[in-house]
Amino acid sequence: MPLAKPRRTLAPTDIAERFFCPCPRGLEEVLARELAELGLRDAAVVPGGVGFSGRWQDCYRVNLWSRIASRVLWRVGQTRYRNEDDVFRAALALPWPRWFSVDDRIRVNVSAIQSPLRSLEYITLRIKDAVCDRFREAEGARPSVDTAQPDVRIHAFLTDRDATFYLDTSGEALFKRGVRQTAGEAPLRENLAAGILRLIGWTPEEPLFDPMCGSGTFLIEGAQMALGLAPGGGRRFGFERLRTFDGALWKRLRADAMARTPGAAPRIFGSDVDPAAIEATRRNLEAAGLQDVVQVQIADFTTLTPPCEPGVLVANPPYGVRLGETGALQQEYPVWGDALKQRFSGWRAYLFSGDTELPKRIGLKASRRTPLFNGAIECRLYEYRMVAGTMRRVPKSGDADPTETASGG
Numbered sequence: 001m002p003l004a005k006p007r008r009t010l011a012p013t014d015i016a017e018r019f020f021c022p023c024p025r026g027l028e029e030v031l032a033r034e035l036a037e038l039g040l041r042d043a044a045v046v047p048g049g050v051g052f053s054g055r056w057q058d059c060y061r062v063n064l065w066s067r068i069a070s071r072v073l074w075r076v077g078q079t080r081y082r083n084e085d086d087v088f089r090a091a092l093a094l095p096w097p098r099w100f101s102v103d104d105r106i107r108v109n110v111s112a113i114q115s116p117l118r119s120l121e122y123i124t125l126r127i128k129d130a131v132c133d134r135f136r137e138a139e140g141a142r143p144s145v146d147t148a149q150p151d152v153r154i155h156a157f158l159t160d161r162d163a164t165f166y167l168d169t170s171g172e173a174l175f176k177r178g179v180r181q182t183a184g185e186a187p188l189r190e191n192l193a194a195g196i197l198r199l200i201g202w203t204p205e206e207p208l209f210d211p212m213c214g215s216g217t218f219l220i221e222g223a224q225m226a227l228g229l230a231p232g233g234g235r236r237f238g239f240e241r242l243r244t245f246d247g248a249l250w251k252r253l254r255a256d257a258m259a260r261t262p263g264a265a266p267r268i269f270g271s272d273v274d275p276a277a278i279e280a281t282r283r284n285l286e287a288a289g290l291q292d293v294v295q296v297q298i299a300d301f302t303t304l305t306p307p308c309e310p311g312v313l314v315a316n317p318p319y320g321v322r323l324g325e326t327g328a329l330q331q332e333y334p335v336w337g338d339a340l341k342q343r344f345s346g347w348r349a350y351l352f353s354g355d356t357e358l359p360k361r362i363g364l365k366a367s368r369r370t371p372l373f374n375g376a377i378e379c380r381l382y383e384y385r386m387v388a389g390t391m392r393r394v395p396k397s398g399d400a401d402p403t404e405t406a407s408g409g
Contacts, residue, residue: 019059020166021069022049026372027195031068034198038065056246059169059239060253064232067194067221070173073155073166081163084117084126087156090163091130097138099167100242105146106131112158127156127165151241171238178235179288180215187215188316188352190231192374194221196381199370200312200350204266207311211301213270216281216294218314223290226266230257269307271299302335310346310386317351329358337362340386349384356380 023031031050032043038061044051050069052058062072076099079090100106108128110120117123131154132142143152153168175191197218202208204226210218224231233254239245272278278298285291295307301315317336318329340349341364353359354377359366368383 016053016055017059018051018053018075019062019169020049020051020073020075021062021066021071022073023068023070024189024192024195024373026370027068027192027199030195030198031066034066034068035062038062056239056244057249057253060237060250063170063174063237063239064230064253064257066174066191067225067231068191068198070175070191071168071170072174074169075164075166077165079163080161081158082116082161084123087117087123087158087163088126088130091127091156091165092134094134094165096131096134098243100143100152102135102139102141102143104143104151104241105149106143106152106154107145107147107150108154108156110156110158114160115158116160117158123156123158127154153238167238167242169237169239169242171236171241174232176235177231177288179220180217180284188217188374190217190221192372193217193316194225194231196314196350196352196372197222197225199381200314200348200383202312202314204263207267207269207308209269209271209307209311209313210315211271211299211304211313212315212317213272213281213296214277214316216270216284216296218316219268219270219281219294219296220284220288220290222268223266223285223293224288226264226268227262227293228260229262230254230260233257265293267308267311268294270294270296271301271304271307272296273298273300302339304339304343306344306347310344311348313340313344313347313349315351317353330361333358333361334363337364340364340384344386347386349386351382351384352379353382354379 021031021035025048028045028047028050032045035043035050035052038058040052040054040058040062042053059072059074062069066072077090077094079086081087081090106128108124108131110124110127112120128145136142153171155166155168157164157166175189177190180187180190202222208218208222213219240250270281272281275298278296281296282291285294285296340347351359351362352372354374359380359382364384366382367385370381370383372379372381
């Protein structure tokens with residue numbers, strides 16, 4: 001006879017749990033500083049993310065306020081393993097019915113580094129079977145699987161000898177703020193854009209300008225940062241499906257975030273040569289309630305006049321891997337370099353690119369190169385400090401990249 005269905009049980013809010021926040025590679029230290037600003041003092045940086053100990057209210061606050069984390073994962077188990085059977089038994093031993101309902105649709109994700117297991121697809125199925133078997137033993141029924149729109153996401157991470165199990169408290173990835181209405185051909189993820197703004201040291205007191213704004217990601221992230229708006233204020237989260245969910249606590253935290261007085265209006269400007277991109281930006285700004293905060297226009301970067309006094313220019317220009325236009329772009333980059341030199345004296349300029357060859361043609365010496373990843377694409381963030389005097393040289397055939405001798409990176 002199956003056991004009675006567990007009732008909804010709240011976890012004590014004063015007991016520390018272990019959480020892990022993955023983020024775009026290259027932004028781990030930036031995320032650790034953000035978590036410290038949210039009051040978390042024991043952040044542990046590892047490649048690909050940051051772990052921390054905290055209470056459930058800390059988990060809720062990170063989901064609500066983090067601009068850089070991709071997710072907040074709750075660690076529910078860890079074990080040594082040698083083969084698939086070890087992982088299956090470890091997953092079967094975990095009290096899944098204590099954490100969510102058999103009526104919730106589940107999805108299992110597995111990632112690994114140096115795991116001896118031959119097939120991640122197979123071990124994913126084994127973990128799913130273990131979860132379902134545990135429910136069948138406890139309740140006489142199994143949860144259904146939905147890889148497209150699951151209610152509960154289970155994550156497993158395998159090293160060469162350890163298997164760690166997580167429940168996803170975020171649900172949809174945190175970079176999905178719930179405000180983007182239209183995306184360009186190759187949109188920049190919101191948390192990567194926010195991380196770049198933090199990485200370059202932009203502050204709301206400085207003007208911000210994106211001359212190739214696409215669908216407006218840098219503009220929206222900058223405006224929300226300047227106004228102090230919670231990036232997760234308009235969406236739902238995975239923790240709301242868990243039996244540990246404290247609805248009253250979450251309601252108080254969210255109400256406090258929504259009641260905060262916005263910061264001073266920033267000076268943020270955007271432009272793009274493509275009218276469709278500007279239309280997409282305007283729709284996204286309106287969906288985010290920022291249409292009166294950010295000024296945008298249709299303009300060609302090679303001829304436009306700076307919209308204000310010197311500030312910070314940041315752009316994610318098209319690159320060959322992204323759009324398959326390497327030949328045409330080889331002609332554009334030198335012209336962009338001329339535009340920066342001729343009209344943007346006094347600005348700090350940052351170009352983010354997933355192509356290591358095209359930035360060589362801009363003819364400006366980068367003061368810093370920072371490696372970052374846009375998904376699986378290894379990218380560089382190039383910094384150019386536009387001061388009076390000559391900074392430009394045209395690379396000769398066979399020249400080394402003038403940025404290779406730059407400091408930083």
